[in-house]
Amino acid sequence: MSRVYNRVALIGLGLIASSIAHAVKWKDLAGEVVGHARSRETRETALEIGLVSEVFETAAEAVKDADLVVLCVPVGAMADVAAEVAPHLAPGATVTDVGSVKQAVIEAVGQHLPEGVHFIPGHPLAGTEHSGPRSGFATLFVNRWWLLTPPEGTDPEAVQRLRSFIEAMGANVDQMEAGHHDLVLAVTSHTPHLIAYTMVGVADHLRRVTHEEVIKYSASGFRDFTRIAASDPTMWRDVFLTNKDATLDILGRFTEELFVLQRAIRMGDGDALFDYFTRTRAIRRGIIEAGQDTDAPDFGRGAPKSDA
Amino acid sequence: MSRVYNRVALIGLGLIASSIAHAVKWKDLAGEVVGHARSRETRETALEIGLVSEVFETAAEAVKDADLVVLCVPVGAMADVAAEVAPHLAPGATVTDVGSVKQAVIEAVGQHLPEGVHFIPGHPLAGTEHSGPRSGFATLFVNRWWLLTPPEGTDPEAVQRLRSFIEAMGANVDQMEAGHHDLVLAVTSHTPHLIAYTMVGVADHLRRVTHEEVIKYSASGFRDFTRIAASDPTMWRDVFLTNKDATLDILGRFTEELFVLQRAIRMGDGDALFDYFTRTRAIRRGIIEAGQDTDAPDFGRGAPKSDA
Incomplete structure (x- = not known):
């Protein structure tokens, strides 16, 4: 599989993010994966088990130079994270999320993102009852659905690129309206x-x-x-x-x-x-x-x- | 494992009964297993796949000479079946059931059974979402609970014998009051x-x-x-x-x-x-x-x- 992105930044390093990290490595989908987690313990674990090549203390630092940013924090934390990272996003970068609710995320995140950044909300229908950076595994998304709810007018090429990335992790992608x-x-x-x-x-x-x-x-x-x-x-x-x-x-x-x-x-x-x-x-x-x-x-x- | 009963009669040949039949064969727990099912198709299937050595068109015939009779019919059918088999039970036989409700079964069955027959209501906490004579398998009860609710005054030896039979199929037995x-x-x-x-x-x-x-x-x-x-x-x-x-x-x-x-x-x-x-x-x-x-x-x- 050829690499779909150069640098993927995972914001939040729980079950979904750590599974993405494993899957990216498994399928060689990105040049590098970096990350941020609020807790020092999680950051240290992520480095220790090799989830990411670099961790950052702030989300702002983590998104620098990333062409894909994945917001893997609880839905209630999305607005703050989006406000923090917005000024540091690379032009042309794609921002997606993995929240289980889409309208609220679009309201929380969309308002903060600058022109020229592609915001494509997403939701992988996959998970286990476990959480934390050690709970992820590479095949979590295999044969599972991953729903995307791009707002009208989203750049089709950016959507297609994200779809390729997700499908390469083994998931099936469907697009629908957020509501x-x-x-x-x-x-x-x-x-x-x-x-x-x-x-x-x-x-x-x-x-x-x-x-x-x-x-x-x-x-x-x-x-x-x-x-x-x-x-x-x-x-x-x-x-x-x-x-x-x-x-x-x-x-x-x-x-x-x-x-x-x-x-x-x-x-x-x-x-x-x-x-x-x-x-x-x-x-x-x-x-x-x-x-x-x-x-x-x-x-x-x-x-x-x-x-x- | 030595045989616990000489002749086991299974009344009803669905998931639980067919699993008992497989488990008895697996562990050699009885001299023979015979059965009855209301539907001709089920009876033919049971013979064809070797669940039982003999099937009978009526429950009355099936229980003759059995020292263990297991009522494996829906709870709502217990009263009729008990009334039918009662005159044909061997003296000293044990009758148990596998119904998910115990007070109603005791009311439905207990009244019909003659003196000298041991009635020990039971309930294996095991099952799958499948049903019918082909759905059973020998290990269904392994490491699962099987609850017995013998009424006061039940012969302790008969209870112990049934417990040995159930435990030999791999289940754990607990006794409690029916209510x-x-x-x-x-x-x-x-x-x-x-x-x-x-x-x-x-x-x-x-x-x-x-x-x-x-x-x-x-x-x-x-x-x-x-x-x-x-x-x-x-x-x-x-x-x-x-x-x-x-x-x-x-x-x-x-x-x-x-x-x-x-x-x-x-x-x-x-x-x-x-x-x-x-x-x-x-x-x-x-x-x-x-x-x-x-x-x-x-x-x-x-x-x-x-x-x-």
Whole structure:
């Protein structure tokens, strides 16, 4: 793979940034990767494990001479970072981000960037429940979607160059309008995360069921919720604060729907429950066919193979 | 492993029964395994793939001479099956079941069984989103919990014999009171399943987000919900109808809690959100430490390994 950028600057060095760093090295996509993180410990770790060739104490220093700047900080920190780096960006540089919300990032970042810099907001739909500079790995983005929401009038060549970079890391790129992105993600990610956090919170509060029992018997469904609810608290706080309208909209639909099922349970309406559960099963098949999950049974994960 | 029973009769030949059949063969736990399923197709499949040495058209025939009878039918079908097999049970036989709800099964089954038969209700906390006679595998129960809720006065020797059988399949056995079981499972399994079904239903209904997009971008959290919501509709209908009180109790707590978080989003209370999400993260660690899941990142499941 030929190099797509000369110098990539990663602002923030958590899970996504460290995965980008690994992927760039794996595919040789840039001349060099430099970075900045607010915490000294993170900066030292990044150097120690060779994530980047150079780290800087300030984001302003880190972006100098970079032709690609990737903002990998929580959505709530985007505005400050953008204001800080704006005067130091190289003319013609591309600035992108990896935030889970796009309208708020465009408002926060767009206003600060100078003419001649290409701002192409992005969102990789990839992650794990781990965070920090040691959590990244080169294949995080392979076969995952990476959504771009370039505002109207963005230079097509700059977009194409960023797409090549992302696709070379193994991801599939789709472009859409920022508001649509935020609604789609409210359905597929933000509301499911809030619900998972809530269910785990309920289990934690419950006094008649001991904490130990909830953990012991988690394999029966609850475990998958705890995985989702173990994601980075700062990131998720910012997602809900900045994608408020879409999340509240979907939450409203969710509680309506939940009340319908709750009523069916209370009234003993087995037919309604059966029909509902049959419909939702079909969606699962669609996801497997779309290659976004495997059909392999997962609830027995970690069980040793039989010698039968 | 020495054989624990002479003749095991499996009533119902779905995921759990077929996994028991494989595990019994794997560990040589019984002289023979016979079975019954209502559908001719299932019976033919069970013979064809060698799950059982003999299948019977009626449950009554299947239980003859069996010293262990395992009722592997949906909870709602337990009463009829128990009434049918009761006159044909061998004296001293043990009858157990694998239903996800225990109080309702005890009411449904207990009344029919004759004196001299040991009824020991059970519930393996294991499963996948697949069903049917071809979905079973020998290691399904390895390192999973299998809960027993023997009523007071149950013969301790019969309980010990069943425990040995279950433990030989690789499971860990716990005993508890049936009502407590139903509450614990309402928290760790039944309510999470209902919530997952609901969220998948919401996504399916949403008209502004296309069905295709929900499926395409499911890796961002929603995917784990669809896995849970793909489980057998009949089984889950019966769970909610028969564990109604505990499920409604936990659902009430869930919506209360959800409204607290929803209000925090609406009011922009970032501190409340952050604190909540930090607490739930700790529960995840407990589950990993308890050996009920691995710490390996899972959201990138199916991604090929890098050669980096």
